[in-house]
Amino acid sequence: MTGNSFFDEQKEQSLIKARIVEKYFWVWAKVIISTIKSSRKPIPNPRIAYIDLFAGAGRYKDGSKSTPVKVLETAISDPDMQKMLVSIFNDADVANVNSLQQAIDAIPGIENLNYSPQILNHEVGEKIVKTFQERRLIPTLFFVDPWGYKGLSLQLINSVVKNWGCDCIFFFNYNRINMGLGNDAVREHMSALFGKIRAEQVRERLRELSPQERELTVVEAICESLQEMGGQYVLPFRFRHELGNRTSHHLIFVSKHVKGYEIMKEIMAKESSDQIQGVASFEYNPASLQQPFLFELTRPLDELEFMLLEKFSGKTMRMKEIYDLHHVGRPYISKNYKTALINLEIKGEITVCSPIGKKRRKGTFADNLIVTFPVKQ
Structure with a gap:
């Protein structure tokens, strides 16, 4: 040294x-x-x-x-x-x-x-x-x-x-x-x-x-x-x-x-x-x-939204499943995925619902929320 x-x-x-x-x-x-x-x-x-x-x-x-x-x-x-x-x-x-x-x-x-x-x-x-x-x-x-x-x-x-x-x-x-x-x-x-x-x-x-x-x-x-x-x-x-x-x-x-x-x-x-x-x-x-x-480790949040729509086209899955399947090799942490999904929800590009018997808190995106992605045209 x-x-x-x-x-x-x-x-x-x-x-x-x-x-x-x-x-x-x-x-x-x-x-x-x-x-x-x-x-x-x-x-x-x-x-x-x-x-x-x-x-x-x-x-x-x-x-x-x-x-x-x-x-x-x-x-x-x-x-x-x-x-x-x-x-x-x-x-x-x-x-x-x-x-x-x-x-x-x-x-x-x-x-x-x-x-x-x-x-x-x-x-x-x-x-x-x-x-x-x-x-x-x-x-x-x-x-x-x-x-x-x-x-x-x-x-x-x-x-x-x-x-x-x-x-x-x-x-x-x-x-x-x-x-x-x-x-x-x-x-x-x-x-x-x-x-x-x-x-x-x-x-x-x-x-x-x-x-x-x-x-x-x-x-x-x-x-x-x-x-x-x-x-x-x-x-x-x-x-x-x-x-x-x-x-x-x-x-x-x-x-x-x-x-x-x-x-x-x-x-x-x-x-x-x-x-x-x-x-x-x-x-x-x-x-x-x-x-x-x-x-893959230098792409911004806008790109994440696009990638999610492409990757999970036509699928319905929980937020945690989306994160687990997608984040490796990319710079995004769990918070980034939740932000991207909220943005997509606000724009009407995905639908989101809570599990039966669960109530969603306003402005949050829990791991167990169920996301449905539209089929890519």
Whole structure:
């Protein structure tokens, strides 16, 4: 991490990054713990885990708290998390490890955690990947925040998200990966991130693209690789440079369960810098049909109304069913669907009724409302 000015002080980008991770950890942990508690088959010694293999120092140089400290403070605030959380932090830099240990030791109530945080000092590579691959992991939130790209690989991410309740959030420096794709000296690292065949395809495609098109192509390729690997639900979030004229980093969420995807989408939507018609920007670049994955994540609310009429022509279904069948791969959250359906109802383009015995509150659109779409002419 030495020399990484992004982490010298907690600028707005790093604050948002930490907040997204902290918020998701809280909701993810509550959902997993609730599921474990309600299981018909009791689980002996139930545990959840938070793993950060590029943890960095415990505080930024300006003294503000880093992500590991915030996650542990969140866990300390909840009795169930205190009992069940196993936390593992790693960094290859000895100075960072020592700083992180001091910061963790100073957290009020750290002694209340049933499992003391483990702090390791290892290079991230094939050995760690193999360890994860050979084990069946307890539900784990995996955060990967490397300086550059060394150690970041599809195999590393898949080694964790393969098991139930395991999600991954990784943060990467786009500019370093963009430069790495054109550098034969780091070809092996690029193949580990994209897959060997896709890395070659991306290099070929980048040769004649503009800087903006290059970024979209790189992020699209990473998302496609993750989905092919089995991470069915992938959600990217872009961070601009503080001057606002170029991209700084990208944060990408990977999960095999739609519930995690829904939770993270709500969080990212609220942390977006702006909205168009109430639809969050997710700080994405303007995309085109050349990047279908990203394009679906940049369409406004007017377009949602049109898509619903096209997709569900002639069908009658509940609002929740509409949302479940349509939202994956698109930027819309539940609130957006309700707004779009209200707009369509006002314009007389759909009919809406309440279930038998239920009364609808004026100006609302409950999950159980029944929507009938006209047959497309």
